[in-house]
Amino acid sequence: MQFIIRLCVFALLLVSPALAQVPGISPAPAETETTDAGSTQAVDDLVRILENDTARAALIEQLKQAAPAEDAAPAEEALPDLSIARQLAEYTRSVAQGASATVRAVGGIFLNFRHAINGTLSADYDVIRTLAINLGIVLVGLFGSFWIFKLIAQPLLARISRGAGKRNVWKKLGIVIVGTAIDTLTVVAAWAFGYILALNFGTTPSGEMGINQSLLLNAFLLVELCKLVIRVLLAPRHIDLRFLPVTDDNAAYWSFWLARVISLLGYTFMFVAPMARTTISPAASAAVQVLVMVTAVIVGVIIVLQNKDDVRLWLAELSAKHGHSGLWRVLAAVGQHWHVLAITYLLALLVVWFANPDQALPFMLGATLQSLIAVVVGSLIVGFISRFVSVGLKLPGDVSQRLPLLESRLKAFVPAVMAVVRWVVIAGVIIAIGQAWALFDFAGWIGSDEGLAVAGSIVSAALIILIAIILHVVVASWVEYRLSANTGRMPTPREKTLLNLFKNAFTVALVIFGLMLALAQIGVNIAPLLAGAGVVGLAIGFGAQKLVQDIITGIFIQFENVMNEGDVVEAAGKSGVVEKLTIRSVTIRDMSGTVHLIPFSSVDQVSNMMRGFSFYVSEVEIAYDSDIEGAKQAMRDAFAKVMEIQEYRDVILDDLDLQGLIAITPQSVSLRSRIKTLAGKQWGAGRFYSETLMRLFTERGIETPTPKMRYLQGKNERHGHGDMPMGELPA
Template identity: 50%
Template sequence: MSALADALTVLAAWAIGSVSSLSAFVIDQAGQAEMNRALFLNAFLVIEFIKVLARTLLAPRWPALRIWTLSDTTAAYWYFWLSRFVSVVGYTMFFLAPIVAINVSEDAAQVVRVVVMFAALVLALIIILQNRDQVRRLLLRRSETRRTDILGRFLASLARLWHVVAIGYLVLVFVLWLAAPAMALPFVLAATVQSIVAVAIGVLLTGVIARVAGAGINLPAEVSERLPLLERRLNAFVPNVLRVVRILVAAVVLLVIAQFWRAADVVGWLSSEVGQRFAVSIVSAILIMLVGGLIYLAVQSWVEYRLNPNYGHVPSPRERTLLALFRNAFVVALGVLIVMLVLSEFGVNIGPLLAGAGVVGLAVGFGAQKLVQDVITGAFIQFENAMNEGDVVTAGGVTGTVERLTIRSVSLRTLDGAYHLIPFSSVDAVTNFMKNFSYHVASIGVDYEASIPEVKQAMHDAFDKLKEAGFAGDIIGDLEMHGVTEFADSAILVRARIKTKPGKHFALGRAYNEIIKEVFDERGIEIPFPHVTFYMGGEDKAGKSPPPRIKRQHPGPKPTTGKPKRGAATSAASAKSPKRQRKTRVTQDGPPDEGQDAPDQTEVS
């Protein structure tokens, strides 16, 4: 409304001046004076409308109406110099120079134009150099807010070179005006205005696209519950599509600017057969990639829906494994297909590419036999359902949980958290601890003096306590008591087995061992550690062992001189020998024989 009121004021002033000029023409019939007034009114109308545009954009007196975020000082500064520049150049070109040409000569008018235009050029260059740093900072701030956008990168590049571009443009306009003022200047001004309009439209479209991409996509709650990852995929897919659209908009703007400046005959080229075929190829390639992206989203969403345990049936480990492999294989096949179709749209013959790919694949097959072995072994392992994601297996000498399966390798996470990537070529056998069901084997050693029936009953009672502790849902069947399986060196091994659901035997076995320890402690059943019971000469039928042969040594002075005794030499030699003699200290049962002293040291070798 402010700009409209300002424009109407200028138009009213021009109309009043025109009416006054017509009245004066009727009164004095002076043709020359009328010509001067008409020139002045035309110059006034053009110049003042340019000032109206400047006041609309800068609003030096009304900060609330200012479109740009400029300070009052900056707005007043730019309006001051812009209005002075437009006034001097405009009145010179549209009023002063025509009067000099009529009254003096055209050469004199041209001199006036050149002097004024050169002065305006120098003034413009000074203003550009004075504001070089300020405009650069402004452009850099604008680019920081749009760092990932193509416009932001363009502003960051323009910030370093804007003054060079502006100076070069003004010098070019001045030189073209000097060379051919009647033809070059209107062309340059028209191309400049058209380029500014094209850039403005491109910036507007880019801003709208950026706003749409920034808003994101919010799916309904029911859809998000069914497909938890779909919203995130769409919010990652749509910005990429919009980024491509922004690149296309920028390319179209550049082509339009090139057409305006006659740097390239874009319209003529697009009218030709080659141009039309290229344009159709571009559009077809974009549509192929768009459809491929939609197919990718659809397949990913379908796999995600099948793997969602909240809807339908809970997927089995085999389903999870096969769907993951299908998803990976489908992505690779879809990518290859899209690339081939895009190349074919641009006229590339994909037949030789397919043949060359076959030859290269054959060469790679011969050169990478290990890779081929990985793939073939992995395919048979998947076909035989030897392992699935989440299973605890032993493969390649490593025991861990299967985290990821591909056609070439298996990824295991061991108990200590280490991540192992094992190629199938190094897997000779697969041990799966979670196939259909599991067993916890309790092989418990007890003392030789323990009662085996009591031990079995204690193990049954511990099994009952285990079910009461919350493991009843993981147990399949009753306790399988195998009985005594081995007479070990220090213990008798009593074995039992508990059948559990797949993978539940680990936690259940740890809990059962704790309960066994508590029950055995309560009932006095000893779980022995490795030891040796020594009997002197064995036992007789009455269960008594004969007394050991005891060598008593009385303390006495050690010989310090003379020839050492035979026993001493032997002891010294034994001390120097690296081999140790195993000696066992024993304590004699009962008192010593009558008439004998108590031994100072008793040794049995």
Template identity: 50%
Template sequence: MITLRHLVSLLALLALFALPPAAEAQENDQSTPQTVTGVDELIRILESEEARTALLTRLKTEAATQASTDQPSGEATIARQVAEQTRAAAEQIVAGGSTVWTGLVALAAMITDPDPGDYTALRSIILNVVLVAAGLFASFLVLRILVHPLQRSFDNRAAGRHWFVKAIYVLVATVSDVVTVALAWGVGYFLALQVVGGVTGQMDINQTLLLNAFLLVEMIKVTMRLLLHARFPNLRPIPVSDTSAAYWYFWLARIVSLIGYAFMFVAPIMATNVSESAAQAVRVLVMFTALVIGVVIILQNQDRVRHTLSSRAAQGRSDFISRSSALLAGIWHLLAIAYLFAIVLVWLVNPSGALPYMMAATLKSIVAIVVGGLVTVFIGRFANAGLRLPDDLRARLPALEARLKAFVPRVMQIIRVIVTFGVMIAIAQAWGLIDFLGWLASDSGQRVSGSTLAALIILLFGFVAYLAVSSWVEYRLNPQFGTIPTSREKTLLSLFQNAFTIALVVLVTMLALAQIGVNIAPLLAGAGVLGLAIGFGAQKLVQDIITGVFIQLENVMNEGDVVSLGNVSGVVERLTIRSVSIRSLDGTLHLIPFSSVDTVSNMMKGFSYHVAEIGVAYREDIAEVKEAMHEAFDLLMQSEWREMIVDKLDMHGVTAFGDSAVMVRARIKTVPGGHWATGRAYNELIKQVFDRRGIEIPFPHVTLYMGEDKAGMSPPLRVKNEVQSESRSADRPVLITDAE
């Protein structure tokens, strides 16, 4: 049990480490030693203000240092992880290089040593191995020669047969190939046990290494021959030419033999009989030789693979696979060479576990690339071909499908960026460049990922809200369903949609920024200051908005109305809170700010009138003219235009005496905007009725009045036509009037 005295003693011991330098110097200067207990020293420190402050400062510094040293590995950033991995890799490469140099020195010493007595055992081992190898490969060659006619017969029989029958012949040929390898391997074991082993019937580990390496390498070659039968095209399951099959089998077989025999046979013998450094030097030389061969193969096939990858894009295809293949066509050889160098470097860093590590990393990278490509292709095809709404929904919301199709390409770009980023992270995770999963499990990773996911969800809900409101407004403005919207409803719904979109964009942006850690308080304050600055500096804009608000409140005009603003007349196409867009009769679109509007003349408010003011000759009977106008109106009521007329003909009668005609006026009341079409039809009927009744619609003329005498008689007006004189032009007749 810890007593109070033990606790005080522990604090005293801690205090001894926290003594300030001045106190230590003071104690060193004392000539006589003093015996100080822990309790007395603690009391002295607590009583001294300077010593107590120094103790607290020392403890805080130690705590901060310990916290920074003991930081959990999960809190390390991705950049720090990459730096640590790079440093470790560099140290491993340097250490491996030192080992390889030591092995090369040992090999050089073994070759140039003038006294080869130390390597007598090695030469004996090599001699025994050479004997076993000679018998092994000789028997394998003989067996291959013997089985060749059998495989040739299988190839001839498989020509033109069904794929199932062909698969049987391929299987039988492969089994014969496996049997050949197994028999040669058995011959090798027999030679090693009975011939080289002598009377004892035993063989050493070196001969076993040779036989095992032979079995593994040749079985890999059997698999390669199964896929690339260079001599038997009918037994080849993959569609490649004879030249390509022979080319790839030649190089792949030599690479497999080089690496297999070096790693499974030569290097273990060197490690046992010379040194591990010499064995590592052999491995490094073999790996670099294989690297050079791989680079040569890649460069030889650069153009061929480039043409193959760009063939889909050359045919005009624009899908994800075609674009990706076209992008890889120019850089595939660089990526392949970089991959080979990465294999060698990773192997140098970790020689013992390099092969499983590389295979696993490569497989994970391929899976990540394939999955990413499939996801992008699936989403792209779904967006392009599968996005089709039902007919009923398309009839109710005609613009919804077009709006979704316009939005999908942008979403596809974002998804492709996210998928590409995810594939890169998966590849880096597979190769150990970063520990993204570890970072994701840490506090900072969860905080960043959670904030990003929340921001994306907010953006998604914002888009859904925008889509819902836009679709609702579109449905309300669709005249084929429900009640037909009035001009006022069209105007207010359009203004509501614009205002809602602006408010939604601002709100969603602020919430998304807040989720990713951006302090939106300064943004809100800046927005207020900006609004105040706009209010002082943009007075015209404020006037536009205020005038527009009152115009909308007073319901002076709506979309679709025919109005006159100043000297501009036309149809209102669009109304905002600041301006109005008017399309004139000749098709010109006029944008008029509300601040410049003094008078609004709406020609379609409530009802309209067609004013028919007809000029007739002075000699016509006005009663007959009115009767003819009523007859024309009756004919108009019997036509298709009767739906636009809301009242009977309003006859005004004679309104003016003109220079050439008497003006008779009538008025027809129509629905809003119907007076133009109704008026044109009524004018046509007036012309027909007047022509039938013989009522003259005079054109402008001049009456020549000669005056009267006292008796009320007017002198006659004589018109004399003179013959043209020779001096005058023949095409200009002259009329000479002569009053007598």
């Protein structure tokens, strides 16, 4: 029974509006609803309703009426309309509301001027007079002291800046820092002197410093420090201290106009407008702000139009200087219409300020400032990278002597890396601009778990690729060091062959493993790639039998050490010097300079002429009736003359191997001799030996079997009746 009563009490609380409409039942007093007595009263009311037939019927009727309404309520909640028409209607409504607010804000300008005039006429002249006296004292003392301090500091600044352009960058930077400190000291000293005047002379009747004097002093400090930054960057009076690459005319022009705009906006919004709000009326403050804002925008438009052609030509020259490539081409295209974009931005800034100066204007100014900072920082980084790449990399002399190819390899490697870094910086600038204008929340995304995972994957993949590139450079440099003759140890042909093969194999393996690891870091499943590579390799093995034969034959040739780079060999009918050996083919350059690429599958045998030692074989033919012993003696004498030359004596390993008569023909006899030399050194000594031998044969009358021509006049020709064929008879 208690459970039923509690359940009814809960239902009573849910339908309390319905109970209030039941005839004869009045709600309990408010003060009893917060006590235990209130709960008891509610139970009593429920019991009384249930006992009364009329009240019970009325309660049941109210519950029946309430139940369908509650059931239908969820059904009445229509799903949001996501159609294009509904979205377009919502967008146009928001644009219309914004335009209406802007029009009302612009229309309120005239009301502000009218209220400003009324507020001025109704202001207290005594208060204004007192304020003018106090501000006049502070103004005269503030700007007078500032002018005096500048006169005092000017000779000192001129002295320390003299000759700064002839010094190095760090000394020049130190001079700029000292000059900036002196200039800052003049501003702070004038500001402090103004505060002293305001505290002692420009006080209110109560003896306290007025808020308007404090506004003036703080506005002076901020405005002059901003102007100081402009003077430091442009240095219109001290050319030697200027870091920015601008001309004297441009430095003076921009320094003048930026200082005026900063003074106009700074003193208005930090001093004049707040003072007008408190002393005259809020309408007067708003009117002054509008007038100054319109003036600043007009000045900005005039500056843009004055520099329209200069900026366009400057961007075109930069694009031409960098070869009209990539980003510079885009900048050149933007330079054609940059003034339209700048004027549109200034007008949009003015309209936004009219519509919502408290929120939209600070956001737009902050986004603009952040965008400018991002562009300036990105430009400095890209400029430094471009300067570093253009200057190039110069290694020390001893390193270049030991590793002659390292410098060229780094010069080819560094620009590619710097190009990647340059595009990363450009992407960072774009992200910073988008973040500043709230186009996307990159900072929030990168701080999330997903962003951290993606960033970590990209950084890990980039590090793997960078480490792979560094390893390639290190291994290639080590191989180059081992093969360099400048290290004091001449590498053998076998070392040249094996080290070059090792470098090639290491490069291929490094590329494959580095690429696989990088893909794995960015979330690519490399297991299918590995399986696919196995299937592809198997298919290539069946389909490209020649390739497999090339590789297998090449492996055995390397194992057996048949030939190395620099050897003179004969393979596949081609003979010459081995210039390059891979696991698949050999490159041979013949005597005429022709390069032959021979796959190992077409090599049946290899003839190496440079293993261990070599022989120069000389076979000469002499006439049948010549003196054989005299010929042999001439061969010995020719070898003796060869041994008299140091260059040939050092490469000849043994005495002349005179084998004598080796063949007899009806016209001649053949004699053979051999000279044993170091491997690959037989041709120089052999050529000189042959030249000397022929000269000795001529001097000693030893003839070679040379055919001679004899012309016989025919019978018909002697009688003038025709030609007779010529005959060839031996001498």
